[in-house]
Amino acid sequence: xxxxxKLDAFSITQKGGLEGVDIFITVFKAKDxxxxxMIDRWTMDNPGGYQRVLSERxxxxxxxSPLRYLVRDIGCFPTSILINIRGEIKFTKEKDLGWxxxxxxxTGDEKFWLIDGQHRIEALKKAxxxxxxxxxxxxxxxxxxxxxxxDEMLLFYYVNKRQRSVPTxxxxxxxxxxxxxxxxxxxxxFEGRRGVRVGYATEIVDILNQTPTSPWHERIQVIGESKxxxxxxxxxxxxxxxxxxxKETFFSEMPVSDFAKHLIDYWxxxxxxxxxxxxxxSAYSLLGTPGIQVMHRLFPHIYARCIRxxxxxxxxxxxxxxxxxMKTPKHFSPDFVRPIxxxxxxxxxxxxxxxxSGSQNIEALYQGLVEKIRLxxxx
Numbered sequence: 001x002x003x004x005x006k007l008d009a010f011s012i013t014q015k016g017g018l019e020g021v022d023i024f025i026t027v028f029k030a031k032d033x034x035x036x037x038m039i040d041r042w043t044m045d046n047p048g049g050y051q052r053v054l055s056e057r058x059x060x061x062x063x064x065s066p067l068r069y070l071v072r073d074i075g076c077f078p079t080s081i082l083i084n085i086r087g088e089i090k091f092t093k094e095k096d097l098g099w100x101x102x103x104x105x106x107t108g109d110e111k112f113w114l115i116d117g118q119h120r121i122e123a124l125k126k127a128x129x130x131x132x133x134x135x136x137x138x139x140x141x142x143x144x145x146x147x148x149x150x151d152e153m154l155l156f157y158y159v160n161k162r163q164r165s166v167p168t169x170x171x172x173x174x175x176x177x178x179x180x181x182x183x184x185x186x187x188x189x190f191e192g193r194r195g196v197r198v199g200y201a202t203e204i205v206d207i208l209n210q211t212p213t214s215p216w217h218e219r220i221q222v223i224g225e226s227k228x229x230x231x232x233x234x235x236x237x238x239x240x241x242x243x244x245x246x247k248e249t250f251f252s253e254m255p256v257s258d259f260a261k262h263l264i265d266y267w268x269x270x271x272x273x274x275x276x277x278x279x280x281x282s283a284y285s286l287l288g289t290p291g292i293q294v295m296h297r298l299f300p301h302i303y304a305r306c307i308r309x310x311x312x313x314x315x316x317x318x319x320x321x322x323x324x325x326m327k328t329p330k331h332f333s334p335d336f337v338r339p340i341x342x343x344x345x346x347x348x349x350x351x352x353x354x355x356x357s358g359s360q361n362i363e364a365l366y367q368g369l370v371e372k373i374r375l376x377x378x379x
Contacts, residue, residue: 050153081117323376
């Protein structure tokens with residue numbers, strides 16, 4: 001059903017960049033579309049994909065969902081869906097009207113890669129399940145002929161990000177893909193310096209997750225991956241924490257592999273100081289929001305001390321982090337006078353400053369740790 005379709009279509013060429021893009025505007029019967037379209041979804045096994053997982057809530061019959069809108073409310077989808085055909089198509093021009101042409105579009109048996117409109121099409125499928133008359137529902141479509149998946153991803157990113165409808169963690173993966181495909185100079189021109197930092201941070205998180213010597217090895221839940229018992233943090237949590245470090249020019253210009261190695265050494269040093277927190281991460285805040293954010297903010301301080309004393313590597317970092325285990329009677333906060341041991345990070349027994357994830361509290365935790373290291377160095 002709906003394998004080979006010939007369509008009446010308008011053909012236009014939009015020239016906003018260096019090259020023009022041909023767009024074919026047409027109308028499908030729903031049955032010629034819902035049985036034929038394809039989704040290129042991002043997963044760890046398909047990093048060239050770009051689509052997000054569908055929202056179950058948006059596919060329910062609740063208020064505001066596309067299905068309810070289609071079946072019970074106004075019932076019209078006036079905006080077009082966006083499709084790309086990577087293979088061959090044929091447009092037979094019947095009338096040239098200057099800035100556009102009218103003719104017949106033959107898509108053959110090529111796949112329809114859906115760039116925008118996934119929830120609308122899924123709503124149509126559910127509507128057809130309820131009432132077969134919806135097979136003839138007219139769907140306005142814009143069809144492109146772009147050979148590269150990367151170009152599809154760029155369009156998806158641009159259309160959806162501007163509408164703020166793409167989950168942040170998927171946006172991170174889009175920027176990582178742009179970094180791979182086009183390089184940092186292109187990405188900076190497209191999304192600014194922060195876009196480059198996001199691409200680097202995402203790459204660094206993948207290295208932390210995939211390196212056997214990393215304490216984060218296979219413990220990071222990647223977007224689209226089902227949570228399992230080993231997972232203790234999401235990729236987006238770590239990406240956001242690492243972004244804070246990459247704001248410093250010194251680290252943003254460091255090769256990704258070198259930065260990741262230093263960060264693995266750093267967290268291995270933390271592991272040596274607080275092994276209980278890694279064994280039972282849910283009982284401690286060190287690997288939760290407060291600890292992850294603060295310990296990453298602390299990394300540049302420890303790194304600078306190691307550079308100054310020419311003691312790089314896990315053991316050099318551990319030597320400086322061990323100062324957190326010292327008593328500092330002159331500390332301005334009573335919470336930091338005692339040694340910062342695993343009990344400090346305990347969700348059951350630790351002080352409020354160690355377990356609260358509020359931004360002001362995290363700032364206080366960070367300042368307290370920086371001051372504790374300074375006082376320990378002076379003693």
